[in-house]
Amino acid sequence: MSTEFVADPPASDGETLEPPTGVRAIPPIKEDLAGVVYTFHCPKLAVWADLANAELKLNPGIRNMARAAAMVQFVHASLSLNDSEEVEMRKLDPNDPLDLPDIVRVFSKLTERWQEPVDKIGREIGMDVNVKMQAETRPIKRGTPRRR
Amino acid sequence: MVRRVAAKRSVGGASVRPPPQRISARDDRDKPLVLPAIVRFAGLRFDYATASIDRLWSAYAGQDWTTFLPGLAAEGQQYELLARLADLDDPLDIDDVARAARRIGSALAGIDWWGACRIAGVCEANRFLFLAWAALQGINTEVMSLPHMFATGYAYMVDACEDVAALDLQLWTPPPTAGIPRWESADEARDFATALATMGRARPA
Numbered sequence: 001m002s003t004e005f006v007a008d009p010p011a012s013d014g015e016t017l018e019p020p021t022g023v024r025a026i027p028p029i030k031e032d033l034a035g036v037v038y039t040f041h042c043p044k045l046a047v048w049a050d051l052a053n054a055e056l057k058l059n060p061g062i063r064n065m066a067r068a069a070a071m072v073q074f075v076h077a078s079l080s081l082n083d084s085e086e087v088e089m090r091k092l093d094p095n096d097p098l099d100l101p102d103i104v105r106v107f108s109k110l111t112e113r114w115q116e117p118v119d120k121i122g123r124e125i126g127m128d129v130n131v132k133m134q135a136e137t138r139p140i141k142r143g144t145p146r147r148r
Numbered sequence: 149m150v151r152r153v154a155a156k157r158s159v160g161g162a163s164v165r166p167p168p169q170r171i172s173a174r175d176d177r178d179k180p181l182v183l184p185a186i187v188r189f190a191g192l193r194f195d196y197a198t199a200s201i202d203r204l205w206s207a208y209a210g211q212d213w214t215t216f217l218p219g220l221a222a223e224g225q226q227y228e229l230l231a232r233l234a235d236l237d238d239p240l241d242i243d244d245v246a247r248a249a250r251r252i253g254s255a256l257a258g259i260d261w262w263g264a265c266r267i268a269g270v271c272e273a274n275r276f277l278f279l280a281w282a283a284l285q286g287i288n289t290e291v292m293s294l295p296h297m298f299a300t301g302y303a304y305m306v307d308a309c310e311d312v313a314a315l316d317l318q319l320w321t322p323p324p325t326a327g328i329p330r331w332e333s334a335d336e337a338r339d340f341a342t343a344l345a346t347m348g349r350a351r352p353a
């Protein structure tokens with residue numbers, strides 16, 4: 001091997017457009033969020049990993065907090081920058097009907113639609129990003145054995 | 149168990165140990181593999197130092213691409229890559245890094261990534277048999293470069309199998325792009341029940 005190695009994919013001829021790979025190849029979804037329709041793009045694997053990681057927390061209180069934080073991050077990560085800022089402002093506006101249940105509802109729809117293709121992409125590189133499976137196979141918490 | 153005790157010498161009344169005897173094979177094993185000095189990926193530059201062949205061989209056996217990128221990069225240079233992965237507006241994703249790491253691993257091994265992982269995996273799973281076979285052939289795996297290790301591993305597999313064409317097909321065919329089947333507890337329970345039933349039938353009356 002030479003002293004310098006370029007690990008980037010081989011450059012195309014410049015005329016043909018490179019097809020998107022990974023989660024970028026998953027088509028976006030249009031969903032209604034309390035009266036406004038937004039376009040949601042599948043977020044990066046790092047966001048999915050955060051979501052799956054939240055399910056592994058043993059303490060139920062911490063798990064719920066981590067899950068809620070990962071859920072909100074997921075919805076914001078799937079929006080464009082402008083839309084994300086708009087949703088953030090709408091969340092803070094007391095006169096806007098948008099609230100946490102709307103975000104949870106959209107989150108459920110998005111994960112249901114994207115879980116399968118993302119699961120395949122993750123498994124190809126040895127990552128388990130299946131949120132439901134992580135919740136099912138969570139390690140059992142074992143307490144200290146009771147003294148006799 | 150053989151225990152080696154260094155002979156003691158007396159110098160000026162004080163007991164001192166002789167310097168350890170240098171064994172050529174062990175010295176060569178400790179010699180690190182020369183890696184590319186610089187790896188460029190996604191506009192980032194990583195300085196690579198050296199790594200032992202044992203570490204890389206284990207990484208191939210475990211299909212651990214993170215060893216090649218960013219694992220081998222100089223300390224502190226990984227954070228820039230991790231920061232870009234965490235940046236939601238940056239299109240760089242984990243699967244891009246995985247593909248780049250596999251390209252590096254493939255270039256180091258001199259063969260296809262999946263073939264390298266399968267050869268290293270089989271040889272690691274049968275480490276004792278592999279080393280015994282190499283000893284019978286008069287091959288010293290202690291002093292080999294990484295491509296030679298893979299060539300020896302392949303020769304071991306060819307020697308142990310009856311259908312070389314089928315082995316080649318299994319070794320060099322990339323995994324299905326549709327993804328690897330997920331582990332399901334129901335599938336495992338069904339397979340276990342099938343195995344038990346088979347054992348039951350095979351058991352003498």
